[in-house]
Amino acid sequence: TSFGFQDVSDGEKQSRVNDVFHRVAKRYDVMNDLMSGGLHRVWKDSMIAWLAPSKTARWKVLDVAGGTGDVAFRIVEASNRNAHATVLDINGSMLAVGRDRAENKGLIDNTEFVEADAEELPFEDASFEAYTIAFGIRNVPHIDRALEEAFRVLKPGGRFLCLEFSEVELPILDKIYDAWSFNAIPNIGKAVTGDADSYQYLVESIRKFPRQGDFAEMIRSAGFERVTWRNFTGGIAALHSGWKL
Numbered sequence: 532t533s534f535g536f537q538d539v540s541d542g543e544k545q546s547r548v549n550d551v552f553h554r555v556a557k558r559y560d561v562m563n564d565l566m567s568g569g570l571h572r573v574w575k576d577s578m579i580a581w582l583a584p585s586k587t588a589r590w591k592v593l594d595v596a597g598g599t600g601d602v603a604f605r606i607v608e609a610s611n612r613n614a615h616a617t618v619l620d621i622n623g624s625m626l627a628v629g630r631d632r633a634e635n636k637g638l639i640d641n642t643e644f645v646e647a648d649a650e651e652l653p654f655e656d657a658s659f660e661a662y663t664i665a666f667g668i669r670n671v672p673h674i675d676r677a678l679e680e681a682f683r684v685l686k687p688g689g690r691f692l693c694l695e696f697s698e699v700e701l702p703i704l705d706k707i708y709d710a711w712s713f714n715a716i717p718n719i720g721k722a723v724t725g726d727a728d729s730y731q732y733l734v735e736s737i738r739k740f741p742r743q744g745d746f747a748e749m750i751r752s753a754g755f756e757r758v759t760w761r762n763f764t765g766g767i768a769a770l771h772s773g774w775k776l
């Protein structure tokens with residue numbers, strides 16, 4: 532069965548994505564651990580290691596599709612609380628969970644939560660030293676617009692980092708991954724949230740996302756330079772990097 536994301540308009544796609552994350556917001560963090568076997572933590576830690584946040588300078592990062600704050604909190608902590616992170620998400624339910632977590636972690640002074648669309652960022656040109664997005668860009672209907680906005684709000688010298696599911700490039704692992712994603716993920720989704728469709732959507736959106744080299748080309752088209760990527764876990768996820776020079 533297909534959730535039918537292929538056949539719907541961009542506006543309809545975004546509203547279905549929004550429904551999914553409104554429904555799962557409170558259980559999102561638990562689901563992430565279950566579905567990735569905890570791997571998303573390792574990948575996010577590697578993302579922050581590649582960003583190598585300054586521990587001395589005061590600087591600003593924008594974490595788009597930041598959801599419940601995972602990436603932003605890691606950056607603030609890795610910077611010894613010198614970074615200020617703006618968590619932007621289109622979904623108020625996800626942000627509400629993120630704000631609670633920031634309070635509980637004592638990180639509220641270093642974080643800010645903004646409800647907005649990645650395709651239309653409510654910030655002036657050249658506002659941030661870094662732009663991060665993790666497992667978010669494939670949900671955005673017009674990826675090219677999101678990339679152009681990323682370029683616009685970065686300061687010259689600013690860094691773009693995108694972590695996303697990608698093309699598995701190891702034989703055998705690709706078969707295991709197919710079995711896992713087409714069977715296990717929707718079933719875990721159903722067991723925990725009572726809703727398999729949401730997770731069927733997740734699997735479909737991963738299949739449709741451009742592979743590593745093609746996505747790198749899109750990032751270059753938005754104006755970024757020195758675009759490179761690293762595969763994690765055989766390409767289940769990939770981290771793309773670019774610079775606004």
Ligand code: SAM
Binds near residue numbers: 549552595622649670
């Ligand atoms: N970055 C977080 C993480 O890695 O745990 C959350 C990722 S979650 C899989 C995807 C997020 O993208 C959701 O919180 C969803 O609301 C958000 N999102 C979807 N479409 C968006 C858009 N057009 N603009 C901003 N955020 C969007």
